[in-house]
Amino acid sequence: KYRVSLTRLFGTWKMSVNVSGNTSSTTVGNLLPFTHHIIEVQAGTIVSRRLLWSDPNIDYPPVSFTTKQSAPSPPQNLNTTEVGARSVTVRWSPPLHANGVIRRYKVFIQPGRNHLPSGPGITVDNSQPRTHLNVSGLTPVTLYRVWVAAVNIDDGELISELAGPVTFATIGEASSPPRNVSVLRVYSKSVVVKWS
DSSP states (O other): OEEEEEEESSSSOEEEEEEOTTOSOOOOOOOOTTOEEEEEEEEEEEETTEEEEOOTTTTSOOEEEEOOOOOOOOOEEEEEESOOSSEEEEEEEOOSOOSSOOOEEEEEEEESOOSSOOSOOEEEEOSSOOOEEEEEOOOSSOEEEEEEEEEEESSSEEEOOOEEEEEEEOOOOOOOOOOSOEEEEEOSSOEEEEOO
16 A cells, blocks of 8 residues: 655645555646645555554655646736726736746737627736736727736646726827918908818
8 A cells, every 4th residue: 555645845735645555656636736746655564453654754755846837817906097098008916826927918908898809919928027008009989898818838828717808988089280270361350261
């Protein structure tokens, strides 16, 4: 008989699984992604009707490993600030469960009332942690929706579920001033003015 014990490297969590003596491997599930563990395997022997376990520190030195990354949970606290006629600042907080190293965020912003975003979105690199994006080129007096996803990378992109949508409307802007203002005719009590 064997006993496989796992301990999180930073924390108090521990679990053990007993395995029959005629096997030399087992799968241990329900681990957290991107977490450091120490694993120990002990051999059990029955002596005088008692099960005695080997000392893992002497017989089988512990082995450490880190579970692979998985998709993060969605970013939190998505909101918009500094809404202008043609621009907006989108802000969010990191995911509650990173499940790895957040490499980037994808921001999707679209006019209208779409329930899901389309297109590739805008990539925000997270090499220096950044949780906001200034977006320009918007249309005045238009309703928009914005979503954000967090991305880890481990044998491909691991994308969170979307945070959002958050809806906002751009404000109006003053018209361009007229050009080529000229006086066409002057009368005693009126004037004719022309511009383009």
